[in-house]
């Protein structure tokens with residue numbers, strides 16, 4: 744059985760939603776913010792971040808996007824991850840990576856701004872620059888959304904991932920109003936019974 748270290752509003756939403764969509768059972772282990780710094784947890788996850796996924800064979804993996812992709816690939820018939828040979832695979836991989844390395848990382852820079860400067864007085868500037876960069880990143884992403892999902896009628900892991908990242912925006916309703924295609928993607932994703940339940944369990948419907 745899989746084990747997922749998680750907490751509300753965290754990146755654990757992505758693997759949790761994929762497992763819910765695919766009816767993969769798992770044990771959730773709740774980690775309080777700043778809490779789980781045990782030697783065992785740190786040995787598995789030197790960044791001391793959530794999510795952390797323990798696989799049925801006892802091995803572990805970090806990185807929410809990789810987990811979501813890996814889990815989807817365990818049920819290839821679901822279509823949640825476009826496989827080799829699928830014409831949308833290059834765009835899917837490119838935009839999933841874009842979301843992880845650009846959008847997620849910029850969200851972290853916004854919230855953990857003091858980690859990104861050695862001068863305490865620079866933290867507010869890091870935060871402001873991150874907020875501005877996020878708007879540009881969302882503009883670029885929304886432009887590519889075919890609607891309602893990123894790849895039109897085809898629902899993939901990328902929709903789950905983008906919906907999660909958008910919920911961390913400083914003002915999601917304003918973001919969705921400015922970028923209606925993104926708002927529609929989120930609405931279509933959380934309207935799905937499985938992903939929608941996890942969305943609410945993770946308090947992503949709340950500010």
Ligand SMILES: N[C@@H](CCC(=O)N[C@@H](CS)C(=O)NCC(=O)O)C(=O)O
Pocket residue numbers: 752753754755777791792793794805806807808843847851
């Ligand atoms: N690249 C990692 C980022 C994970 C991450 O930053 N998780 C946040 C919660 S969303 C966290 O644990 N923050 C606590 C910390 O960094 O101390 C991933 O995608 O899994």
